Amino acid sequence: MLRFLLGRLAVLVPTFLGVSLIAFSFIRLLPGDPVMLMSGERAMSPERHAQVMHDLGLDRPFYIQYFDYLGSILQGDLGTSIVTKRPVFDDFLSLFPATLELSLCAIILAICLGIPAGMLAAVKRGTWLDQSVMGVALVGYSMPIFWWGLLLIIFFSGYLGWTPVSGRISLMYFFPPVTGFMLIDSLLSGQEGAFRSALTYLILPTVVLATIPLAVIARQTRSAMLEVLGEDYVRTARAKGLSPFRVIGVHALRNAMIPVITTIGLQVGVLLAGAILTETIFSWPGIGKWMVDAVFKRDYAVVQGGLLLIAAIIMLVNLLVDLTYGLVNPRIRH
Amino acid sequence: MSLLQIENLVVEFQTASGPFRAVDGVSLKVDPGEVLAIVGESGSGKSVAMLAAMGLLPWTAKVTADRLEFDGRDMLAMSDRDRRRVVGKEIAMIFQEPIASLNPCFTVGFQIEEVLRIHTGLDRRARRIRALELFEQVGIPAAEERLGHYPHQMSGGQCQRVMIACALACNPKLLIADEPTTALDVTIQKQILDLLVELQAEHGMGLIMITHDMGVVAETADRVIVQYKGRKIEEADVLTLFENPKNAYTRALLSALPENAVGGRLPTISELLSDEQIFAGAPR
Numbered sequence: 001m002l003r004f005l006l007g008r009l010a011v012l013v014p015t016f017l018g019v020s021l022i023a024f025s026f027i028r029l030l031p032g033d034p035v036m037l038m039s040g041e042r043a044m045s046p047e048r049h050a051q052v053m054h055d056l057g058l059d060r061p062f063y064i065q066y067f068d069y070l071g072s073i074l075q076g077d078l079g080t081s082i083v084t085k086r087p088v089f090d091d092f093l094s095l096f097p098a099t100l101e102l103s104l105c106a107i108i109l110a111i112c113l114g115i116p117a118g119m120l121a122a123v124k125r126g127t128w129l130d131q132s133v134m135g136v137a138l139v140g141y142s143m144p145i146f147w148w149g150l151l152l153i154i155f156f157s158g159y160l161g162w163t164p165v166s167g168r169i170s171l172m173y174f175f176p177p178v179t180g181f182m183l184i185d186s187l188l189s190g191q192e193g194a195f196r197s198a199l200t201y202l203i204l205p206t207v208v209l210a211t212i213p214l215a216v217i218a219r220q221t222r223s224a225m226l227e228v229l230g231e232d233y234v235r236t237a238r239a240k241g242l243s244p245f246r247v248i249g250v251h252a253l254r255n256a257m258i259p260v261i262t263t264i265g266l267q268v269g270v271l272l273a274g275a276i277l278t279e280t281i282f283s284w285p286g287i288g289k290w291m292v293d294a295v296f297k298r299d300y301a302v303v304q305g306g307l308l309l310i311a312a313i314i315m316l317v318n319l320l321v322d323l324t325y326g327l328v329n330p331r332i333r334h
Numbered sequence: 335m336s337l338l339q340i341e342n343l344v345v346e347f348q349t350a351s352g353p354f355r356a357v358d359g360v361s362l363k364v365d366p367g368e369v370l371a372i373v374g375e376s377g378s379g380k381s382v383a384m385l386a387a388m389g390l391l392p393w394t395a396k397v398t399a400d401r402l403e404f405d406g407r408d409m410l411a412m413s414d415r416d417r418r419r420v421v422g423k424e425i426a427m428i429f430q431e432p433i434a435s436l437n438p439c440f441t442v443g444f445q446i447e448e449v450l451r452i453h454t455g456l457d458r459r460a461r462r463i464r465a466l467e468l469f470e471q472v473g474i475p476a477a478e479e480r481l482g483h484y485p486h487q488m489s490g491g492q493c494q495r496v497m498i499a500c501a502l503a504c505n506p507k508l509l510i511a512d513e514p515t516t517a518l519d520v521t522i523q524k525q526i527l528d529l530l531v532e533l534q535a536e537h538g539m540g541l542i543m544i545t546h547d548m549g550v551v552a553e554t555a556d557r558v559i560v561q562y563k564g565r566k567i568e569e570a571d572v573l574t575l576f577e578n579p580k581n582a583y584t585r586a587l588l589s590a591l592p593e594n595a596v597g598g599r600l601p602t603i604s605e606l607l608s609d610e611q612i613f614a615g616a617p618r
Contacts, residue, residue, distance in 0.1 A: 231434065232429060232431055232434040232435040233434065233435055233436055233437040235429070235435070236429065236435045236436065236437070236500075237437065238390050238421075239388065239390055239421060239422060239426070239427045239429075240422040240448065240449050240452070240500065241418040241419065241420070241421040241422030241423060241449075241452060241453065242418070242422070242448070242452060243418065246452075251437050251440075254437075254439040254440070255437070255438065255439055328439070329438075329439065330438065330439060330484045330486070331438060331484070331486050
């Protein structure tokens with residue numbers, strides 16, 4: 001187990017270096033530079049521009065800037081945002097709970113709907129129910145997120161007026177963040193209606209972000225379940241006189257979950273990528289929107305640092321998923 | 335009264351090329367304490383007939399019979415819920431691939447105690463004691479420790495013993511063993527057969543042994559049914575069958591011994607006999 005863990009951690013080092021190099025070089029490939037964008041409409045004299053670039057250290061050769069950057073990462077310094085002048089890591093910490101809250105809600109929704117939907121489709125294989133579930137899943141999987149988000153806003157917020165369009169909570173409520181999770185903070189604040197308001201703001205972004213993972217989980221559950229339902233031990237379970245509910249929900253599901261858990265782990269990457277679009281559509285103040293804003297402002301430090309942190313989270317989650325494997329599958333544990 | 339009585343059982347599967355008749359008018363009965371062997375080659379409908387009797391076939395199968403009674407109760411008219419009270423408790427079944435037949439995600443202890451939990455009123459402690467007792471009965475040493483093991487930590491022979499223990503958990507009146515020794519080593523085959531025969535005699539239960547191995551038949555059965563292409567072609571007590579087989583197919587089956595091989599290969603029965611020759615004189 002320790003060997004396995006050390007092996008996995010060793011792989012993280014080159015992956016990390018790769019991500020840092022990609023993040024560092026790609027943002028610099030974009031035309032324009034942060035200084036030009038900072039000056040905005042008021043054009044800056046070339047001398048002044050060169051001076052500011054020099055002050056920020058951006059006039060040095062690429063490789064020197066990169067090694068300098070690597071050096072500061074090793075010291076735990078991800079740099080300072082050119083725009084907010086705050087350390088990248090501090091900004092990340094203050095915004096990440098919003099993304100985490102949204103992503104957690106989305107993955108919980110995807111799991112809670114996707115697994116039963118996939119099971120139902122597998123058990124009712126070949127019927128109209130199976131075909132409808134899989135058809136809807138295919139549509140969900142193929143849906144461009146930004147378009148889907150806009151459709152939902154137009155219908156539920158614009159036409160029906162049921163849900164708010166953007167933000168995390170109504171402007172009527174204000175309380176200092178404690179956990180950073182709006183649902184929890186609104187409850188802690190004790191203000192009447194705050195939790196309800198936070199919940200209504202969360203619904204649409206959650207649905208949009210959950211759509212693709214939900215479709216993928218449902219399809220994976222169905223195929224895993226179909227495979228397992230044909231196994232000898234399922235016949236044994238039925239020969240014991242167990243109820244269909246127990247045969248499917250206990251004996252088959254436990255085995256079918258093994259590939260589904262891998263899929264769920266892989267969806268974390270999809271979620272964080274989806275969060276960038278979803279947060280932009282719903283003006284959700286999380287790291288997705290933060291990163292998009294940083295790209296537009298050529299805020300190099302934020303883009304590099306943000307990408308590195310997101311990559312770290314994805315790698316960590318995948319490691320956790322591999323560890324969970326052993327919990328579900330005794331053949332790996334022993 | 336017979337324990338299991340089946341008359342004119344027909345099982346059909348819907349396939350892309352029309353209905354396929356896997357069992358075609360089979361009738362049989364088993365008395366309490368009797369060992370009946372059903373013999374036939376692969377695809378002769380031996381297992382399907384028994385799975386149909388237990389109600390374990392998928393919904394794609396169409397099962398009809400003039401009579402399908404267990405212990406005086408009509409299994410066809412029974413609701414699913416009532417049938418589940420009989421299956422696993424009064425009729426138990428063990429299968430060909432013991433390792434694949436046990437769920438890899440649960441300990442063998444859990445899988446035995448599960449049968450006890452749903453069919454008996456035993457509490458947790460009593461179930462554990464009963465499981466230990468069953469393990470000792472089927473000859474698994476260090477039972478206490480073994481209960482916590484997963485199927486992949488045991489050998490095929492041990493897994494089959496676990497399956498037998500599961501089947502015996504509620505003292506069934508009828509045990510159906512579907513090729514219980516086919517997937518096992520020869521030495522283990524003998525042990526498992528001996529165990530089955532011994533437990534059958536001890537508990538006085540009916541035993542249906544599905545097999546394609548004439549050696550297994552000779553060693554265990556009181557009465558034998560020979561099946562071919564879903565139909566019963568001969569039924570006799572074991573001595574009569576071996577001494578004086580009536581059907582040409584049975585004779586061919588009995589003479590299919592390695593010493594009769596020509597050029598290192600036994601002729602297949604279909605090369606020697608036509609279906610007409612086989613079905614002529616078959617009982618319905």
